[in-house]
Amino acid sequence: MTTLDIRGLRLRLPHTARPVLDGVDLAVGPRETVALVGESGSGKTLTSRTVLRLLPEGAVAEGTVEVAGQDVLTMTAKELRDLRTRTAAMVFQDPRAAINPLRRIGDFLTESVVLNKVLTSAAAEARAVELLEAVGLTSAALRRYPSQVSGGMLQRVMIAGSLMGDPKLLLADEPTTALDVTTQAEVVSLLGDMRERFGTALLFVTHDLGLAAAISDRVSVMYAGRIVESGPAAELFAHPRHPYTKALLDSTPDPDAPPGRLTAIEGQPPDLREELSGCPFAPRCVLATAVCTEQAPQAAPAPGNPAHTAACHHSDRLGTRLEGETVDA
């Protein structure tokens, strides 16, 4: 069974002209790492939060979001509490904002599983010590306050905390963005270890294409609330089939490339107050033609590679016309 299976997820917020999430399909299997990539406002964080039904006020969701076979969107309060303690857990971007600074780290780790009677407090403490050791800390951290440890250490605490209920699915929302690059490597390798050891599926939300390429089995790229491209990580980055993916790759400064001008993407993502017709990327796209503004492209598989899909009318023209073309800011 697929650990996470999102189908046709459409999310509307008050005071917006179009859905913030518009027909999102996304699946993560056991032990699989899927990266959800996009820029701010693309809907990637909202998608991951919907998995725990952490929705903004007034949000209306359609479609199905199944975690281990159960639809999150129709769960009762009790089922939802169970989901959040035992089945799926979130590692947030900023551990200092997500962990209560007035409570000891031990309390943070054990509170949820004890309150929800998953474990007795003695068993919870034993589990906390085991997980702290797994993330490279010691039981001494239990007695510490968040302010007494570094940001990198606190992010490990958060990862340990997310594993307390032995979840099948881990959602990580930019878990390394607030960290230094060398610390980022440690946290990522830790997430990989945890996945191997505990068999969790991982949905990794990030804006960093290099990081997504380095750690994930599959990648989905979001733009304006839609998944515009999905596929095996190596394949997707080597042969992008959506002009937005290609443009993102081209605009990322590469330490290994010779210096010089970057290929920027002209314009800005569409505003939520405006309705969209056709392809949301069309106004910024160098390949756009009349059909792009008239008709929304549907996800279509790449020739000979059904796992690689892109929602673009001109996928087959990519890599021919885009080469050598420069779009200036």
Add this chain to the structure above:
Amino acid sequence: MPDRTSATAAPAASPEALLEVTGLCRSFGDVRAVDDVSFVLPPGGSLGIVGESGSGKTTTARIIVGLERADSGTVRVRGQAHNGTGRGRAARLARARRVQMVFQDPYLSLDPRAPVRAVLAETLKLHFPGTDHDARIHELLDQVGLGARAADARPRELSGGQRQRVAIARALAVRPEVLVLDEAVAALDVSVQAQILNLLADIREETAVGYLFITHDLGVVRCVTDDVIVMRSGRIVEAGRTGEVLGRPAHPYTRLLSASVPRPGWDPRAIGAARRALAEEDAAAS
């Protein structure tokens, strides 16, 4: 091995240096945040300072713009002392006309109540009182790629990239010789970041302003700097031409930084091991 220390070995008051920093030190309590930092920025040059949090790169930048005082060491702009003496208004204004700064977060560095025109007019009035600034405001907006329509917008009506353009326009308003950019593109999405990096390259070409580019991002450094210094725990561990330092890093810390940039085939476990080895070496040395 190429001479990686040339950028740090600052000769006394070299006449052709735009910005010359010599023996800068600053401690906070027991922490030596900046420890004997020296470098030279040539006219129209672009120098990157890379390092992680706590490396002292931001404190160095803040000393150079005058937001922080050094315990010892000198900062010279075109051979003239830039720090230390003259805390009066006139001296501060004179210093601000030579060195300007662009901050990381354009959401915090702009007054939310002030329209863009007022932001630029305030700076111009302060430095060039009694003249008409409309033409100059127009010119500045044009220079950073903002239309005249943006002049009447308040920051909340602008995107992050547009706000950072305003911050750059404000810094350029006094025609500074040195622009200090402290993580100036770090808060932007990559597509917008690329627009701003290209804009900065254009401005340098047009105005011959010198850049001091503080960043943690090696890709950004590669893209916009000629020379780079790598800082760790307040000290410069490596310095040289950007291509050389990133292409063939000599210091183990630079190698670690370079290996830490995620790319296909990336090995986070090896990086973790290298990081711990370096920390142990430090512990053994102290």
